[in-house]
Structure formats: structure tokens, C-alpha cells
Amino acid sequence: MRSHRQLLVAVLAAVTAAGTVTATAAADTAEHDYPVVGGVVRDNVDKAHSPLTEAGSSGRRAEAPAEDYVRGIDVARYQHDGGDIDWSQVAGSGIRFVGVKATEGDYYENPYFADDQDAARAAGMYAFAYHFGTPNDSGGVAQADYFVDRAGYTPDGRTLSPVLDMEYNPYDTANVCYDKTPAELVTWIQDFVGEVKVRTGATAMIYTAPTFWSDCTANSTAFAAHPLWIANYGVAAPTVPSAWGGWTFWQYSKSTAVPGISGDVDGNYVSGGEAALDSLAAKAAGYTAATPTRVLDTRNATGVGTTTPLGAGGVVTVDLSGRLPATATAAVLNVTGIATATTYVTVWPGGRARPNASNLNLVAGDVRSNLVTVQVGPDRKISLFNNAGNTHLLADLAGWYATDATGLHTALSPQRVLDTRSGAGTPLGAQGTLTLDLSSKVPSDATAVTINLTGVGATSGTFVSAWPTGEARPNVSSLNLGNANATPNLVTVKLGTNRSVSLFNNAGSTHLLADLAGYYSPDSGSRFIAVPPQRLVDSRSGSASWTAVGGGGNALALPMLNPVPASATGVILNVTGIAPTSDTFVSVYPRTGTTPTRPGSSNLNLVAGQTVPNLVSVATGTHTDVWLFNNAGGINLIADLAGYFTP
Numbered sequence: 126m127r128s129h130r131q132l133l134v135a136v137l138a139a140v141t142a143a144g145t146v147t148a149t150a151a152a153d154t155a156e157h158d159y160p161v162v163g164g165v166v167r168d169n170v171d172k173a174h175s176p177l178t179e180a181g182s183s184g185r186r187a188e189a190p191a192e193d194y195v196r197g198i199d200v201a202r203y204q205h206d207g208g209d210i211d212w213s214q215v216a217g218s219g220i221r222f223v224g225v226k227a228t229e230g231d232y233y234e235n236p237y238f239a240d241d242q243d244a245a246r247a248a249g250m251y252a253f254a255y256h257f258g259t260p261n262d263s264g265g266v267a268q269a270d271y272f273v274d275r276a277g278y279t280p281d282g283r284t285l286s287p288v289l290d291m292e293y294n295p296y297d298t299a300n301v302c303y304d305k306t307p308a309e310l311v312t313w314i315q316d317f318v319g320e321v322k323v324r325t326g327a328t329a330m331i332y333t334a335p336t337f338w339s340d341c342t343a344n345s346t347a348f349a350a351h352p353l354w355i356a357n358y359g360v361a362a363p364t365v366p367s368a369w370g371g372w373t374f375w376q377y378s379k380s381t382a383v384p385g386i387s388g389d390v391d392g393n394y395v396s397g398g399e400a401a402l403d404s405l406a407a408k409a410a411g412y413t414a415a416t417p418t419r420v421l422d423t424r425n426a427t428g429v430g431t432t433t434p435l436g437a438g439g440v441v442t443v444d445l446s447g448r449l450p451a452t453a454t455a456a457v458l459n460v461t462g463i464a465t466a467t468t469y470v471t472v473w474p475g476g477r478a479r480p481n482a483s484n485l486n487l488v489a490g491d492v493r494s495n496l497v498t499v500q501v502g503p504d505r506k507i508s509l510f511n512n513a514g515n516t517h518l519l520a521d522l523a524g525w526y527a528t529d530a531t532g533l534h535t536a537l538s539p540q541r542v543l544d545t546r547s548g549a550g551t552p553l554g555a556q557g558t559l560t561l562d563l564s565s566k567v568p569s570d571a572t573a574v575t576i577n578l579t580g581v582g583a584t585s586g587t588f589v590s591a592w593p594t595g596e597a598r599p600n601v602s603s604l605n606l607g608n609a610n611a612t613p614n615l616v617t618v619k620l621g622t623n624r625s626v627s628l629f630n631n632a633g634s635t636h637l638l639a640d641l642a643g644y645y646s647p648d649s650g651s652r653f654i655a656v657p658p659q660r661l662v663d664s665r666s667g668s669a670s671w672t673a674v675g676g677g678g679n680a681l682a683l684p685m686l687n688p689v690p691a692s693a694t695g696v697i698l699n700v701t702g703i704a705p706t707s708d709t710f711v712s713v714y715p716r717t718g719t720t721p722t723r724p725g726s727s728n729l730n731l732v733a734g735q736t737v738p739n740l741v742s743v744a745t746g747t748h749t750d751v752w753l754f755n756n757a758g759g760i761n762l763i764a765d766l767a768g769y770f771t772p
Contacts, residue, residue: 561626
């Protein structure tokens with residue numbers, strides 16, 4: 126039995142012998158002035174895909190599967206041969222997404238790309254750019270730069286992830302894998318998608334056919350985290366390479382008729398429908414700070430229909446559609462757990478698979494809170510999972526990110542703005558309130574701040590509330606203290622009178638520390654892009670490399686350049702400290718050099734053996750890196766990315 130490659134070579138040779146390819150190439154070369162690279166006329170540049178892709182597919186029919194998928198198409202310059210595309214007609218026919226070929230190799234730019242993509246979005250469809258890779262012409266980084274320089278990428282909620290099109294070489298039947306071994310081709314693809322991530326922050330989708338992936342990458346599993354666009358025609362369901370658990374886009378036909386376009390186009394489906402398209406369209410968002418409002422309390426059925434705590438493996442879903450605008454991309458909540466056993470709590474967008482991440486880590490008897498920034502979909506629902514025991518959960522909404530919100534973020538290197546231990550050293554007593562004046566720390570148009578609030582030396586179990594000065598104190602908690610141990614929590618709070626924040630202590634007395642991490646204002650700053658929780662480091666794997674810090678302690682460099690773009694000004698991380706060998710504190714701050722310095726602030730405070738998480742908002746340093754600093758003893762650290770800020 127002949128291999129896929131032998132079959133493809135035979136198919137193309139037969140077509141060429143009949144004069145079809147040769148005659149068309151000669152005529153089109155004269156008409157379109159195709160580029161010549163390496164002595165080869167690149168006469169496929171105006172086509173959507175390689176002619177070999179169809180030859181390697183299973184079947185030839187352009188039939189649709191029985192399941193009712195949301196439809197899309199992809200186009201290239203070729204679709205303009207019959208005249209202009211009427212994008213309003215295309216949208217009116219039910220097409221919901223459009224891929225537009227932007228570039229090929231390092232020598233071709235589709236002259237219709239920008240107009241087609243803009244017109245498709247203006248007609249109400251999602252759109253995206255794709256690049257036809259030719260790995261034998263230049264490196265993956267060089268072609269990614271060529272692509273991004275011309276196609277760009279805008280996280281506007283209507284532009285889907287950029288795509289790398291990897292299929293058989295249409296220009297050389299004896300070299301269908303671009304003169305690359307599988308290992309070399311995998312490296313080339315990694316270079317391309319890595320550079321796209323650095324340049325745009327987006328995780329590139331990969332277009333391919335099952336036969337190409339098998340023949341040319343040896344069924345590589347290196348790209349399982351990337352969405353898959355699979356080409357497989359005339360079948361009831363596509364063949365998916367083993368690296369992927371399923372497909373995101375399926376190109377089921379290369380001969381689909383669509384109103385508004387003269388001639389056939391490629392037909393595609395999306396798995397997951399409109400919700401999947403929405404999740405693929407990153408949205409840069411501003412922030413709206415709200416007066417804290419309780420939206421979940423399983424003790425009294427707030428937000429749920431029961432007063433039963435969440436059991437082991439239990440999930441509760443909270444509908445925030447009545448509180449968040451339809452344009453919301455993420456919610457900011459202070460989540461509190463009251464635990465009966467050692468457990469962890471995960472918060473994630475409703476309707477999606479639960480990620481490998483945690484937001485709260487609790488032991489029996491704990492009452493602990495942590496700020497959570499969680500991405501939301503169109504339904505604006507969030508889910509909360511409890512791993513073990515019975516845990517009551519509380520959630521207070523502090524604000525939200527939305528595409529039409531005006532609050533822009535300015536990330537700061539942490540700076541201490543409150544320490545009641547200084548001066549007279551008077552703690553805040555029971556039912557006491559103090560005012561934190563930030564007017565000298567933030568500009569006059571600032572609307573909200575992010576502060577890391579720490580309670581130290583509490584004489585009894587208590588909670589601390591933070592809210593805008595001048596407003597009535599809300600029935601919420603920002604920090605929960607069970608004993609005298611130093612306990613931190615990140616707080617994002619709207620500014621009140623004179624750009625001030627009020628702090629209330631419920632019982633006993635406690636010292637309070639506050640470190641300013643950033644602020645929001647309408648006139649300058651960066652917008653936020655929420656991402657599904659992504660684990661960046663887990664030092665328990667043994668791969669962490671610590672650097673000694675002058676004056677004591679050690680620091681771990683956390684590279685951010687691949688998870689976030691080079692343009693990022695700040696990141697939001699959930700950082701967990703695990704079982705330190707001695708009492709210690711952990712600080713997260715921008716990495717501006719190769720040698721770390723001792724910080725003047727803290728994000729986590731731990732006693733020996735304790736496991737504590739805390740959300741961290743931090744400016745990024747050189748190459749968007751940050752330092753994770755541990756003051757004393759040994760410790761394991763976990764960091765999960767929740768999103769980043771970009772101009």
C-alpha cells in the first residue's frame with residue numbers, strides 16, 4: 126500500500142501531466158505577476174490552501190455532517206476573481222466567522238486582506254488572519270514577524286486567534302515536507318507560534334490535515350495547548366491527530382457556495398458554537414470599580430438556593446448577569462472559604478472545563494479570603510469547586526472588566542502606604558475605622574486602587590472591610606483574620622472622598638499594613654485581557670533556580686514573555702506559598718536586572734508548614750519578567766496567570 130506522500134505525489138503528477146497545473150501556472154503568472162522565490166514561481170499564493178491538502182483528505186464530497194454546527198468560511202485573493210465580495214450577504218446567509226489569508230512565507234501579502242477582514246467584522250462576523258507557512262524559505266520567527274507586521278492583531282472581541290497554516294508544500298512534489306525532518310519541522314512551528322505569542326499575546330491556532338501531521342511531524346504532541354483547525358473533507362467526523370482531544374474548527378469542504386461570493390469557498394464549522402467563538406476572541410477591557418456587594422453566601426442561600434455547604438467535589442455556579450454588563454470580560458470578587466477539612470477552591474468561567482489551578486487553599490477551621498479575577502463568557506456565570514470536606518463559600522463583587530469600561534490600569538512597583546505599627550504603633554480596635562488617604566500617591570482622576578492589605582497581631586478572630594470613604598460601610602469582608610499570624614489579601618477598591626479608602630475592623634484589635642500595587646484612571650494606562658487560569662510555575666517540580674539576595678533571602682525569576690506579549694505593563698497572578706521550613710514572607714515585584722534586591726513590601730506571609738495563596742497585581746520588568754522573593758528558609762511556590770495589562 127502506498128504511503129500518503131507517495132499517493133499525493135502521484136496525484137499531483139497526474140494532474141500536472143494532463144497540463145492543468147502547468148497551463149494554469151503559466152497563464153496566472155502572466156496575469157498576476159506571482160513572486161518567484163528560489164527559482165520557483167509561487168503560483169499558489171492567491172489560493173486559500175495547498176492543492177495537495179484535498180488529495181490527502183478522506184473523500185471528495187462537500188457534504189455537511191448531520192450535527193448542526195455554526196458555520197464559517199475562509200478566503201484568499203482568489204475569491205475576488207469573480208468580483209468584490211458582498212460581506213453583508215455573506216453574513217446574512219448565516220456565516221459567523223471568516224478566515225482571511227494574510228501572508229505566505231516571507232514574500233507575499235494578500236492585497237485584499239485588510240479590507241476583507243474589516244468588512245467581515247463590520248458585517249457582524251468574527252474574523253481572523255492566517256499565514257501559509259513555507260519552512261524551507263526562512264525561519265519560524267522571521268515568518269511570524271512578517272505575518273504579524275502585516276496582519277496585526279487587535280483584541281477587540283471580534284478578532285479570533287491568528288492561525289498558522291501548515292500543509293503539504295504546493296511547489297515541490299518531491300519535497301512536500303519542506304525539506305525538514307519531523308523534529309526540524311516541529312522546532313520551526315514552535316518558533317513561529319512562540320513569536321506570535323510574544324508579539325500579540327494570543328495562542329495561535331494551527332491549521333493542518335491529518336495526513337500532513339502524520340507524514341511531516343510524526344504526529345507531534347507538542348501543540349496540544351493550541352486550538353486545532355483540521356481539514357478533512359467528505360466525512361461524517363474529522364480524523365483528529367492524537368495530540369488533540371478534539372477540534373476547534375473543522376474545514377469540511379473546499380467547495381461551498383455562499384451568497385455574496387462568486388465561486389466556491391472553503392466551508393468550516395466551529396465546535397462549541399457561539400460560545401467557542403467568543404472564547405477565541407480576546408477582549409481588551411477597562412475596569413469599573415463597584416461598592417463591594419455580596420453575591421454568594423452558602424450560609425444563608427445568597428446567590429444559591431440552599432444553605433448547605435459545598436461538599437467534596439462539589440460545584441456551585443453563580444449567575445452574575447444581573448450585576449455585570451453584557452460587555453463584561455471578567456469579574457473581580459473577594460472569595461472567602463470556611464473549611465471543615467484541608468481543601469482547595471477553584472474559581473473559573475461557567476460552562477468551561479475546570480482548570481488545573483487553585484484560588485483558595487484551606488485547612489480545617491480556616492476562614493480565609495482571596496481576591497479572584499475570573500474571566501466570564503457571554504452568560505456571565507462563574508463556577509466554584511471545593512475539593513474536600515464541607516466548605517461554606519462567600520463572594521463579594523468588587524468590580525468588573527468590560528470592553529466599554531473606561532478605567533485604565535497603571536501598574537506600580539509595590540510601595541507601602543500604611544503600617545499602623547509605625548509611629549505610635551496603635552492597632553485598629555474593635556469596631557474601629559481608619560481612613561487611608563491616597564491623594565498624594567495617585568493622580569487626581571484615579572477612580573480605584575489595588576492594595577495588598579495585611580493584618581498582623583490580631584487579638585481575636587475578626588474581619589476587615591475596605592470601601593470608598595464617604596459611602597456607607599457595606600456588609601462585606603476584605604480580609605479575614607483567625608489569629609495573630611500575618612495574613613494578607615489583595616483588595617481592589619473604589620476611591621471615595623479625597624481619593625481615600627476606609628478600613629474597618631470588626632473585633633479585637635489588629636495592626637494593618639497596605640502596599641499600593643496600582644491604580645485605575647480614565648485618561649491613561651492599560652487595558653486588561655483576561656485568560657483562563659494558566660499555571661506558570663510550580664517549584665515542587667524541582668526545576669526552579671533560586672538566586673541569593675544580598676541582605677538575606679532568595680529570589681526566583683519568573684519569565685513572562687511567552688505567556689504574555691512584550692507590550693504587557695502588568696500581570697495578575699495567583700501565587701501560592703507551600704510549606705515553608707520557617708516563618709517567612711514572599712514578595713512579587715518587577716525584574717529589572719539580573720540581580721534581585723530585597724523588596725520593601727510583601728504579598729504573602731506564612732508560618733512554617735502553612736500553605737497560603739494570594740492574588741498579586743504587579744508591574745512587569747525587563748522582558749515582562751517578575752521576581753518571586755522568599756525571605757527565609759525554604760519554600761515551594763506556585764503561580765497561576767489570570768490575565769495581563771496591555772496598552
